[in-house]
Structures are given as C-alpha cells and as structure tokens.
Amino acid sequence: MTTMLPAVATEGMRSEERIPLSAFQQGRAAFLADRMAVAGLAILVLAVLASIFAPWLTSYDPNIGDTDAYLVPPFSPGHIFGTDNQGRDILARILYGGQLVFPEAVIPVVVASILGMALGLIGGFFRGVFGEIVMRTLDVLFAIPMVLLAIAIAATLGSGPPTVIVSMAVVITPYVARVVATTTAQLRNAPFVDAARCAGFSRWKILRREILPHVIPAVVVYGTTNMGAMIVFAAGFGFLGLGAQPPTADWGAMIAGGMKSLASAPWISTVPGIVIVIVAVAFNYVGDGLRVALDPRLRTRR
Amino acid sequence: MISYTLKRIAMAVPTLVGVSLVTFLLLRLVPGGPVQAVLGVASTNPAAVAAVTKEMGLDRPLYEQYFIWLGKALSGDFGMSTQFRVPVAALILPKLQNTLILTTGSLVYAVVLGILIGVVTAIYHRSLLDRALMLVTLVGASAPVFWVGLLLIYLFAIKLNWLPAMGMSSIAGNSGPFGVLRYLILPAFANSIIAMAVIARIVRSSMLEVLTQPYVLAARARGLSRYRQVVVHAFRNVLPDAINITGLQVGFLFGGALFVEVVFAWPGVGYLMYSTIQSRDYVTLQAAILLVSAVFVLVNLIADVARMALDPREARA
Numbered sequence: 001m002t003t004m005l006p007a008v009a010t011e012g013m014r015s016e017e018r019i020p021l022s023a024f025q026q027g028r029a030a031f032l033a034d035r036m037a038v039a040g041l042a043i044l045v046l047a048v049l050a051s052i053f054a055p056w057l058t059s060y061d062p063n064i065g066d067t068d069a070y071l072v073p074p075f076s077p078g079h080i081f082g083t084d085n086q087g088r089d090i091l092a093r094i095l096y097g098g099q100l101v102f103p104e105a106v107i108p109v110v111v112a113s114i115l116g117m118a119l120g121l122i123g124g125f126f127r128g129v130f131g132e133i134v135m136r137t138l139d140v141l142f143a144i145p146m147v148l149l150a151i152a153i154a155a156t157l158g159s160g161p162p163t164v165i166v167s168m169a170v171v172i173t174p175y176v177a178r179v180v181a182t183t184t185a186q187l188r189n190a191p192f193v194d195a196a197r198c199a200g201f202s203r204w205k206i207l208r209r210e211i212l213p214h215v216i217p218a219v220v221v222y223g224t225t226n227m228g229a230m231i232v233f234a235a236g237f238g239f240l241g242l243g244a245q246p247p248t249a250d251w252g253a254m255i256a257g258g259m260k261s262l263a264s265a266p267w268i269s270t271v272p273g274i275v276i277v278i279v280a281v282a283f284n285y286v287g288d289g290l291r292v293a294l295d296p297r298l299r300t301r302r
Numbered sequence: 303m304i305s306y307t308l309k310r311i312a313m314a315v316p317t318l319v320g321v322s323l324v325t326f327l328l329l330r331l332v333p334g335g336p337v338q339a340v341l342g343v344a345s346t347n348p349a350a351v352a353a354v355t356k357e358m359g360l361d362r363p364l365y366e367q368y369f370i371w372l373g374k375a376l377s378g379d380f381g382m383s384t385q386f387r388v389p390v391a392a393l394i395l396p397k398l399q400n401t402l403i404l405t406t407g408s409l410v411y412a413v414v415l416g417i418l419i420g421v422v423t424a425i426y427h428r429s430l431l432d433r434a435l436m437l438v439t440l441v442g443a444s445a446p447v448f449w450v451g452l453l454l455i456y457l458f459a460i461k462l463n464w465l466p467a468m469g470m471s472s473i474a475g476n477s478g479p480f481g482v483l484r485y486l487i488l489p490a491f492a493n494s495i496i497a498m499a500v501i502a503r504i505v506r507s508s509m510l511e512v513l514t515q516p517y518v519l520a521a522r523a524r525g526l527s528r529y530r531q532v533v534v535h536a537f538r539n540v541l542p543d544a545i546n547i548t549g550l551q552v553g554f555l556f557g558g559a560l561f562v563e564v565v566f567a568w569p570g571v572g573y574l575m576y577s578t579i580q581s582r583d584y585v586t587l588q589a590a591i592l593l594v595s596a597v598f599v600l601v602n603l604i605a606d607v608a609r610m611a612l613d614p615r616e617a618r619a
Contacts, residue, residue, distance in 0.1 A: 140320030143602075144595045147557025148575070149324075152591050155579045156331040232446045236561060239448050240579060255449055259565070262452060263460045270456075273449030280444035 027293040037289020040282035047279055051098030060089035062096035063247040071265045084254070084268045085261050086247075093249035094275055100244055101251050104161055104234035108168035109223045116173045117219055120180025121207055125188055135181065141174040147233070151240065159242045164234060172230070179222050180215050187211050217294035225287030228280030235276055251276055307607050314603050318596060322375070325592040326368050332584050336360060339584035340381065380589035385581040390589045394571060398593055400470060401570030403482065404562065405555045407490030412497035412555070413548055419498070420505025421540075425532060427510060435502075443499035447558045451492040451565035458488060468567040489566040493558045497551035501544060508543040512536045542613040549605025553598050 021029070031037055050057060060066075065087030074082040074090075081090035123134040141149070153167035187193055188211070196210045237243040238252025246253065251272045258268025292298045332339040340354050355361055359370040374380070380390035419439060423432040442450070459467035470485045512518065513536055521535045560572030567573065571590050578587040 136316065137320070140317055140324065142553075143317045143321050143599050144324060144591065145553040145556040145598055147554070148560065148591055148594060151560065151575065151579070152328055152587055153331065155575075155582075155587055156328055156584060158333060228444050232444065235446050236448070239446070239561065240564070240576060242579065252446070252448075255446070255452065259452065262456055266456050269449065269452050273446060273453070276449065277441060277445045281441055284440060284444060 023296075026296075031289045031293035034285075034289040034292060036285040040285035040289070043278065043282040044286065047098060047282075048102055050095055051102060054092070054095035054099065058089065058092040058095055060092035062088065062092045062249040064088070071261070071268075073265075074267045074271065081271045082265075082267045084257060085265065088247075088249075090254070090268065090271050093254055094251070094272060097249040097251045097254065097272070100161060100248070101231060101234055101238075104164050104168070104237075104243070105227060105230040107165050108172055109227060109230055111165075111169040112172035112176050113219050113223050115169070116176025117180050117215060119173065120177040120182075121184055121211065121215065123177065124181035124184025125203070125207060125211065134177075138174040138177055138181075141171070142178075146171045146175075147236070150233070151237070151242065154237060154242045159237075159245060161244055164237045164243050167237075168230065168233060172226075175226075176219060176222060179218055183215050183218050184211055187214055221287060221291045221294060224290050225284060227287070228283035231276060231280050231283065235272075303611065306610050310603055310606055314599055317599055321595045321599065322372055322592060323368065325588050325595070326371055328591065329584055329588050339384075339582075341384070375589075375592065380592075381585040383583055383586045385578065385583035385586065390586050393586065394574065394589055394593060397569060397571045397574050398597070400568065401556070401559055401563070401572060401594070402597070403486065404490055404493065404559050404568055404570055405552070407486045408494040408497065408555050408559070409548070409552065411491055411494035412501055412551065413544075415494070416498040416501030417505050417544060419502035420544075421509055421532065421537065423502070424506045424509035424513065425528075436506075439499035439502050442495040445495070446561070447492055447496070448561040448565050450495060451489065451562050454488045454492055455565070470568055485568075489562045489568055492565070493555060493562040496558065497548075497555055500551055501547055504547040505540055505544050508540045509536060512539045515539075542609045545605055545609045545612065549602045549609075552601045552605075556594050556598060 054062075066083070066089075067087055069079065069083050069087045071085055072079045072083040072087075074080065076082060079089050079091070081094065083089055084093070119134050119138070123131045123138065125131070150167040150171040153170060154163045157163045157166065193206060193210050196206050201209070234243070235250075235252030235255070238250035238254075239256045241253070241256070243253060244250045246257075254272040255269045258265065258270075258272075261268060329336045329339050336358060337351055337354050337360065340358065341350055359367045362370075378391050380394070382388070383390050383393050386393055419435050423435050426432050455467045458465045465488055466485050467488075470482060509532075513532075515536075518531055518536050521531045526535070556572075559568075559570060560575055562568065563570045563572035564576045571594055575587055575590050578584070578590070
C-alpha cells in the first residue's frame with residue numbers, strides 16, 4: 001500500500017515543524033481517527049478470535065444437545081443465549097458457526113477480487129476485441145439477478161460449504177471486475193500513464209507499475225465494504241439448506257431451524273440474526289474507514 | 303428519444319442471448335448430466351434415456367443442443383417438471399405473476415420510503431435526524447431479509463395479530479385484489495429494506511449535490527418556499543439518479559423475494575425454486591432463472607429509457 005502515495009503528499013507543511021509521515025502512517029492515522037471504523041474492527045477481531053477459540057470458550061458441544069435443557073430461554077444460568085429445540089446451547093452454535101461463516105464469506109471475496117481484478121484490468125485497459133469480449137460477458141452476468149444465479153449454481157452442484165464458496169465467487173467476480181474496469185478506464189489516459197508510455201514502458205509494465213497500485217485500494221475497499229453483505233449472503237445459503245448440512249452449526253441454518261418454534265421460542269431465530277447484523281454493520285464501518293484511509297483525496301478533505 | 307429506445311432494445315438482445323446461454327449451460331453442471339436432470343433421480347430405464355437423448359439432441363454438438371433448447375423455450379416449451387410432472391410453463395407463469403406482485407409491492411415501499419428518507423436526510427444534513435435515519439438504514443440493509451421477515455411475523459402476526467403470517471389470497475378469489483394487499487404488507491416490506499436503504503443513500507447524496515447548485519440558490523433568492531425549492535426545483539434533477547439506482551435494485555428484489563417467499567410461504571417463483579432445490583427439479587429451476595432474468599432485463603430497459611426521457615442532458619450525449 002505504501003506505493004500509492006508519493007512522499008510529496010506532505011508538501012505544504014513546514015518540514016522543520018513536522019516530520020513528514022509515510023503514506024502508511026497517514027492512512028493509519030486517518031483510520032484510527034474514525035471511531036466507528038476502529039470499533040468495527042475491534043468487534044470483528046473479537047468475533048473471529050472467539051470463533052477460532054470456540055472450544056476453549058464454551059464447554060458445550062455445538063451439535064449434540066442436552067436432553068434435559070430443551071428450549072431454555074436466553075439469560076438463563078449456563079445458557080446466556082438459551083438453547084434450541086434440540087437442547088443445544090445457542091452461544092456454542094454461534095461460536096462454532098463462525099468457523100464456517102467467516103471463511104464462507106471471506107474466501108469468495110478474495111477469489112473474486114483476484115479474478116475480477118484480472119478481468120477488469122483487461123476489460124478496462126485493452127480496447128480491442130479481447131477487452132470487448134470480457135466486458136460483454138460481464139454484462140450478461142449482471143443481467144441475471146446475482147442471488148438467484150448463485151443459488152441456482154449451488155443447487156445444481158449440490159450443497160455444502162465448498163459449493164457456497166464457488167457459487168459466491170462466481171457471482172461476485174463481475175462486480176469486482178466492473179469496479180476495476182471503471183478505475184482502469186479512467187486511468188488509462190491519465191498524464192502519468194502517458195508519461196510512462198513516452199518513457200517506453202511496455203503495456204504490461206504500465207499495468208503493473210502505474211495502474212495496479214490505484215486499483216488495489218479500490219478492490220480492498222470494495223471487498224471490505226461488501227463483506228457484510230457476503231456474511232448475509234453466506235447465511236442465506238445456510239438458510240436454504242445449501243450450506244453445511246445438519247447438525248453442523250451455521251448461522252443461516254440456525255435461523256431456519258428456529259422458524260417452526262417462532263411463536264414459542266423466538267430467540268432461536270432471533271439471536272443468530274442479531275449476530276449477523278452486528279458483524280455485517282462492523283464490516284461496513286471498517287470498509288468506510290478503509291476508504292478514507294486509502295484515498296489521499298478523501299483523507300485531506302477531512 | 304425514439305432512436306435511443308430502439309438502440310437500447312437492440313442492446314438488450316445480445317444480453318438476452320447471453321442469459322439464455324448461461325441458463326442453458328446450468329443444466330450441464332448437474333452431476334450426471336442433463337439426462338439425469340430431465341428424467342429425475344430414478345432413471346435407469348435405457349429406453350427413457352435414449353428418448354431424452356434424442357429429443358434434446360444430446361447426441362449432437364453442444365451448439366446444436368443449445369439451438370434445440372432455445373427454439374423450444376421461445377415457443378413456450380420449457381420441458382416437463384420432474385417434481386410435479388406438468389409442463390414447466392404452466393407451472394411457472396402463475397407463480398411468476400405472484401412474484402411480480404410481491405416485487406412490485408417491495409418496489410413501491412423502496413421507492414416511496416427510500417426517496418422520502420433520502421430527501422429528508424439531505425435537507426436536515428448532519429442533524430441528529432440525518433444520523434439516526436442513516437444508522438437505521440445501514441442496520442436494516444445489513445440484516446438478512448429472511449430474518450427481518452421472521453421478526454415481522456413474530457411482531458405483527460404472532461404478538462399483535464394484525465396481519466396474516468403466511469400465504470396469499472387469490473386475486474380472483476372472493477376477497478378480490480384488495481384482499482391480497484393484507485397478505486402483501488409484511489413480505490413486501492421485508493423484501494424492500496435493502497433497496498430502500500440503497501435508494502435513500504443515493505437520493506441523499508444526489509440531493510445534497512443538487513441543493514448547492516446556482517439554480518436552487520436562485521430559487522431561494524426569488525423567495526420561493528423551501529418546499530418549492532426542494533420538491534419542485536431540486537428533486538427534478540435527483541430523479542434520473544433515483545431511477546437509475548432503482549432499476550439496478552430490481553435484481554436484488556428478485557433475489558430477496560426468494561427468501562421472503564420461503565419465510566412467508568408466498569406462492570411465487572422463489573418458493574418454487576426453493577422446492578426445486580430439495581426435489582432436484584433442475585428443469586424448473588432453469589426455466590425460473592431464465593424467465594426472472596428476462597423480466598429483469600426488460601425492467602432495466604424501461605428504467606434506462608425513463609431516465610433518458612427525464613434527463614435531456616444524457617439524451618443528447
């Protein structure tokens with residue numbers, strides 16, 4: 001990330017008063033100044049750590065219920081979030097469920113970011129037939145409602161977390177590619193790119209040295225901001241029964257599992273939903289913070 | 303204007319061809335191949351396999367298979383549902399109508415409330431109301447639709463007993479088209495929230511920008527009321543942005559409808575798709591995706607033309 005801001009960014013400050021900060025330090029300062037982003041990051045770090053260390057944080061088995069403790073309401077001793085209709089501790093299922101939901105949301109975004117970046121760079125930079133083919137193919141994928149396409153792919157491939165990851169990656173890729181293609185198309189005739197051309201850089205070198213450093217922050221921000229939606233998306237697969245199969249804990253499947261006892265035990269569906277909302281909102285704030293931190297123009301406006 | 307409309311229609315054709323290709327290939331993803339997909343799970347009968355192979359042209363090259371399938375689809379033949387043993391077209395069309403009722407309802411909520419929130423937050427920019435409404439829309443947009451649906455059912459159907467929790471009355475039934483509205487209120491609202499939040503955000507930022515323009519300042523200088531400045535003068539130039547984002551949201555409304563239909567047992571295409579997941583009725587799934595996408599392409603076409611009609615600057619460009 002340090003390559004995106006030249007050292008002259010601190011120009012205008014009198015150097016005898018302040019030591020110029022590096023781009024990374026400036027970005028970090030901007031991020032830390034955004035209280036909501038810091039709070040969001042703290043929540044996410046806690047949530048991920050809690051999922052990883054679930055076995056140490058709870059003594060309950062997430063998949064095997066206690067036959068003496070069906071439908072225990074929340075805030076009961078021993079079961080802070082209550083138990084479900086099989087006597088399973090909901091907190092334990094949330095913690096273990098995170099081990100599934102976080103990778104299900106993060107891996108597709110990472111895969112789609114890489115694929116989308118490659119396609120978007122080609123589509124945005126090369127004006128020839130090849131770029132045109134890439135862009136028109138993306139247009140077609142936009143014409144199919146994203147969620148429906150993902151679910152259709154998952155339904156044909158058969159359920160399970162790998163399927164969820166593959167189908168999500170496929171449908172997110174065009175969106176990343178569009179962001180990259182737009183950024184690239186705006187930059188391809190920028191003065192510094194023309195300068196690089198005049199200097200005799202090859203097209204590949206221009207892409208790598210001049211364009212890519214501008215595209216990466218855009219992709220990082222786009223991915224982080226949408227990660228909340230991806231958590232919801234991954235939960236949606238679980239809700240439809242396309243994710244991990246029972247009895248494995250999965251946030252979306254937990255919501256579906258509580259549907260039948262909604263009137264008598266509303267917490268079974270409610271609690272996982274609240275967790276999803278908190279995590280999704282946290283991702284949104286972190287994304288917003290990163291957007292400001294990674295964009296020198298937004299940063300100086302503050 | 304007319305030439306733009308024609309050009310835009312011409313652009314929709316290759317998109318539709320692409321969509322049909324993707325949905326065609328979808329059936330090829332099925333483990334066991336299209337024969338299994340078309341015959342259903344229990345198909346070891348060699349005569350049946352041979353018949354399907356011949357009918358779908360599976361012994362011919364892939365592109366010929368595509369044209370055979372496309373030709374049938376264009377004449378309204380989407381094959382037989384393996385789950386219900388009826389022609390898919392007869393099965394889907396009534397469901398598609400119900401889904402369109404649901405998404406239209408959601409669209410009304412999303413547009414009306416989204417624009418209202420966007421305009422109000424722009425006028426009271428940086429006030430407590432602005433911050434509160436933006437937070438509410440962010441939380442609403444971050445919540446899974448199926449979860450919001452369940453909360454609405456719990457509150458309004460189970461606790462307050464105001465509205466029905468499930469199903470839908472027939473439009474032709476004795477309660478008439480207005481009877482459907484009672485069933486529509488909750489699911490349409492649940493499905494609208496994300497689109498509403500997105501529209502509110504776009505309208506807000508567009509309005510903030512328009513409000514600083516000289517002509518709005520001139521309207522204020524002429525002593526026009528705040529209402530006239532905002533609603534008559536500024537809003538007109540927010541509309542193209544609002545229409546643009548609304549058109550894009552329709553796709554997400556179709557996606558959300560799937561979950562909402564499952565939660566509220568709404569007899570639409572989404573609920574049908576959900577049942578095809580369990581029964582592995584791939585033929586129906588394929589037709590559902592194709593038809594919904596075609597509707598989506600059409601909606602975007604209309605949105606683009608409407609935006610053009612409202613914004614002469616773009617029409618000239």
